[in-house]
Each structure stands twice: as structure tokens, then as C-alpha cells.
Amino acid sequence: MTTPAPAATRPAARSTPERDARPGADADLAVATSGLTKRFRGGQVAVSDLDLRVPHGAVYGFLGPNGSGKTTTIRMLLGLVAPTSGTVRLLGEDVPAARARVLPRVGALVEGPAFHPYLSGAANLRRTDAADRTVDPRTSGRRIAAALDRVGLTAAAGKRFRVYSLGMKQRLGLAAALLRPRDLLVLDEPTNGLDPQGTREVRALVRELAAEGTTVLVSTHLLAEVEQLCSHVGVMSAGRLVAQGTLADVTAATPTRVALEARDREGAARVLAAAGVVGVAITEDGAAGELTAGGPDPERLLVDLVGAGVGVRQLRLERGTLEDLFVDLTGEGFDVRA
Known part of the structure; x- marks a missing residue:
């Protein structure tokens, strides 16, 4: 599950007085x-x-x-x-x-x-x-x-x-x-x-x-x-x-999780953090973090990683789901039965 999105990225719950x-x-x-x-x-x-x-x-x-x-x-x-x-x-x-x-x-x-x-x-x-x-x-x-x-x-x-x-x-x-x-x-x-x-x-x-x-x-x-x-x-x-x-x-207000497989896990984590990926953590086979609104483009991440000499075996992007948003906003689980 993704970490909570910054408040600025969430959809406004109320209409503005000007619109009303x-x-x-x-x-x-x-x-x-x-x-x-x-x-x-x-x-x-x-x-x-x-x-x-x-x-x-x-x-x-x-x-x-x-x-x-x-x-x-x-x-x-x-x-x-x-x-x-x-x-x-x-x-x-x-x-x-x-x-x-x-x-x-x-x-x-x-x-x-x-x-x-x-x-x-x-x-x-x-x-x-x-x-x-x-x-x-x-x-x-x-x-x-x-x-x-x-x-x-x-x-x-x-x-x-x-x-x-x-x-x-x-x-x-x-x-x-x-x-x-x-x-x-x-x-x-x-x-x-x-x-x-x-x-x-x-x-x-x-x-x-x-x-x-x-x-x-x-x-x-x-x-x-x-x-x-x-x-x-x-x-x-x-x-x-x-x-x-x-x-x-x-x-779209939910962060996108980015996970990559790389031999140089510490180097991968440093590049992700420097590029603006939030919540960067070293994983068993590489590094992972989240792309929030206004964050770096995935294409730019690849350029930065290659430029830093980090060999990337795989880069995965996982868009946050409606369930993630629901849990983030309400603090409760969601019934996912079909």
C-alpha cells in the first residue's frame, strides 16, 4: 500500500465559493x-x-x-x-x-x-x-x-x-x-x-x-x-x-510506486532520492519509492540512473489504486468483493 499522498495532491472536496x-x-x-x-x-x-x-x-x-x-x-x-x-x-x-x-x-x-x-x-x-x-x-x-x-x-x-x-x-x-x-x-x-x-x-x-x-x-x-x-x-x-x-x-491523486532491480542497490537509492522520489528504501533486489504529483518523469529517472552508472535490470511503475486512496482518506479498509 502506498503512503498517504500530500494534501496538495488530493482532489478538492468542496467547490469554491466563486464557482458556486x-x-x-x-x-x-x-x-x-x-x-x-x-x-x-x-x-x-x-x-x-x-x-x-x-x-x-x-x-x-x-x-x-x-x-x-x-x-x-x-x-x-x-x-x-x-x-x-x-x-x-x-x-x-x-x-x-x-x-x-x-x-x-x-x-x-x-x-x-x-x-x-x-x-x-x-x-x-x-x-x-x-x-x-x-x-x-x-x-x-x-x-x-x-x-x-x-x-x-x-x-x-x-x-x-x-x-x-x-x-x-x-x-x-x-x-x-x-x-x-x-x-x-x-x-x-x-x-x-x-x-x-x-x-x-x-x-x-x-x-x-x-x-x-x-x-x-x-x-x-x-x-x-x-x-x-x-x-x-x-x-x-x-x-x-x-x-x-x-x-x-x-x-490520479494517489502516488505512483516506482521499483527497480539493480545490482548497485545503494547507488540506485541515492539516484532516486536525488531525483525527487519520496520514501526511497533499499529492497532485496534494488530500490523503491513513490512518484508524487509534480515529481520526476520515469523517463528522466532512467537517464539519471544510467548516467550514474547504475545498471538497471528492470523498472516497474505501479499506479496507486482507488483502494489505496480510500484507505488513505478514511483510514479504513475497502470491501473488494466482485
């Missing part, structure tokens, strides 16, 4: 919060001063260890919990002021699905659809069938919810979120309980929805899910957003 103040600054954002804070009774702060920026059309991976404030944030976005302070804008409109207009355009699966246990999957979706006064009831059957088919539950549509497996329950929750076209989909651990095949199918569904123009915010602990799905990422720790940006920009 510009007219139309949130025009390209499906989700925008400013100073969003939730303080519970007793003074416990679950979310602190959160400036979330989710661009239209993005698949945004919302990461953080348990208790970091992800679900509380999602509940505030959807108007299920009132913030202590700060503002929320979804799809260009203020929430909760424009909640009646905005929420029909938002599909959500939060903290697992909850349905009537003695009704079938299809019957539960009929009840859910009937509660939406903004849709045409004459198209209900067609939309329910399409939603069930999209999540692979057509064959189980007539089974009671109580006999569904955990994975099937997750699928039904996704179907409920897809009963009508959505501009924004908010998914809290969408692959929870799914087997590997089901997980791949959900990933394919999210990609398909994103290709159709739906913005997807995915709260997850699964590293593979983020790296395979997401265009953008935000990392929460202890209620604060500690990193945010495109996946490429955020992971």
Missing part, C-alpha cells in the same frame, strides 16, 4: 448540495458541510465506510430527512420546495426494499404504481411487465414477496424504481444479496440506463462496482466529503 456564485453554476448538475449538514439530537453530526456535485449523465460512486453519512445524505436528497442546514438541488430545482415536481423524475432504492410480504411481486408493484398520481393508470400493466422483465423477475412475478430471496427482493426494489422513465436514479447498495451473475446484470442495467441519459448515484462498498461502473466518485469519511471528481482525477 456564478449564474447557472449548477446548470450541468443533476445533484448539487451546498453546506448540507445533519445534526441529530444530542449533538451527533451525521453529515457536515457537504457540497455534492453530480453532473448530468454521470454514474457517481458514493463511497465511505459504515457510519460515514452516505445513507443520511441520500435521505436528505430525497426529502425523507430534513437537513439541519444547507441546501439541496435535484435536476435544477430546490428540494423540498419543488419536491412534488422533482421526485416523480427520481427513482430510488434506499436501505433495501420494503414490500407487503403476502402479496406477489407484481401485486406489490401495482400498489406502488397506484400511489403515483403522475402516471396514467391505463398503462400500469404494461409498465409493470416491462420493469419486471428489465430486472429478470418475469418468471417470479406471481410469487409472494415473503418467499423471495434477498437478491430477488433487491431486484423488485429496482423494478419499483423503474416503473416510469427517470432522470435520476439513486441506488443504495443495489447489488446487496445478488450472486455474481445478478451483480453483472445490475451493472449492465446501470450502464444501459446511463447510456439512455439517466444520471445514477450509487452508494456502495464494492470496489469492483465503482471501478467498472462509475465515471465520477465521492468519498465520505466521518460525515465529510474528503474527495470528489472524475474517477480518473481522483485516483
Whole structure:
């Protein structure tokens, strides 16, 4: 694992006031919060001063260890919990002021699905659809069938919810979120309980929805899910957003490890240190260290090593991973299951 990146190389977690103040600054954002804070009774702060920026059309991976404030944030976005302070804008409109207009355009699966246990999957979706006064009831059957088919539950549509497996329950929750076209989909651990095949199918569904123009915010602990799905990422720790940006920009903040094999180990270490490689250490077969932002180019290292008479047998560069960054920023491990 790499050593922590210098603070200057990490992505800024907050937007600058200048950017927020510009007219139309949130025009390209499906989700925008400013100073969003939730303080519970007793003074416990679950979310602190959160400036979330989710661009239209993005698949945004919302990461953080348990208790970091992800679900509380999602509940505030959807108007299920009132913030202590700060503002929320979804799809260009203020929430909760424009909640009646905005929420029909938002599909959500939060903290697992909850349905009537003695009704079938299809019957539960009929009840859910009937509660939406903004849709045409004459198209209900067609939309329910399409939603069930999209999540692979057509064959189980007539089974009671109580006999569904955990994975099937997750699928039904996704179907409920897809009963009508959505501009924004908010998914809290969408692959929870799914087997590997089901997980791949959900990933394919999210990609398909994103290709159709739906913005997807995915709260997850699964590293593979983020790296395979997401265009953008935000990392929460202890209620604060500690990193945010495109996946490429955020992971670029991690140092690159350089390791070389050379007979003259001490000489190799001296050249690396003189070139600006940090944390240089002599290894069993050579020397190693880290290239941080603004450090030397690998090509220059080779020139310096050869110029110093250090015969290099092999030079390896290992880019820091999203897991490295997560551990660095939160101090906690990451669930890397596929």
C-alpha cells in the first residue's frame, strides 16, 4: 500500500465559493448540495458541510465506510430527512420546495426494499404504481411487465414477496424504481444479496440506463462496482466529503510506486532520492519509492540512473489504486468483493 499522498495532491472536496456564485453554476448538475449538514439530537453530526456535485449523465460512486453519512445524505436528497442546514438541488430545482415536481423524475432504492410480504411481486408493484398520481393508470400493466422483465423477475412475478430471496427482493426494489422513465436514479447498495451473475446484470442495467441519459448515484462498498461502473466518485469519511471528481482525477491523486532491480542497490537509492522520489528504501533486489504529483518523469529517472552508472535490470511503475486512496482518506479498509 502506498503512503498517504500530500494534501496538495488530493482532489478538492468542496467547490469554491466563486464557482458556486456564478449564474447557472449548477446548470450541468443533476445533484448539487451546498453546506448540507445533519445534526441529530444530542449533538451527533451525521453529515457536515457537504457540497455534492453530480453532473448530468454521470454514474457517481458514493463511497465511505459504515457510519460515514452516505445513507443520511441520500435521505436528505430525497426529502425523507430534513437537513439541519444547507441546501439541496435535484435536476435544477430546490428540494423540498419543488419536491412534488422533482421526485416523480427520481427513482430510488434506499436501505433495501420494503414490500407487503403476502402479496406477489407484481401485486406489490401495482400498489406502488397506484400511489403515483403522475402516471396514467391505463398503462400500469404494461409498465409493470416491462420493469419486471428489465430486472429478470418475469418468471417470479406471481410469487409472494415473503418467499423471495434477498437478491430477488433487491431486484423488485429496482423494478419499483423503474416503473416510469427517470432522470435520476439513486441506488443504495443495489447489488446487496445478488450472486455474481445478478451483480453483472445490475451493472449492465446501470450502464444501459446511463447510456439512455439517466444520471445514477450509487452508494456502495464494492470496489469492483465503482471501478467498472462509475465515471465520477465521492468519498465520505466521518460525515465529510474528503474527495470528489472524475474517477480518473481522483485516483490520479494517489502516488505512483516506482521499483527497480539493480545490482548497485545503494547507488540506485541515492539516484532516486536525488531525483525527487519520496520514501526511497533499499529492497532485496534494488530500490523503491513513490512518484508524487509534480515529481520526476520515469523517463528522466532512467537517464539519471544510467548516467550514474547504475545498471538497471528492470523498472516497474505501479499506479496507486482507488483502494489505496480510500484507505488513505478514511483510514479504513475497502470491501473488494466482485
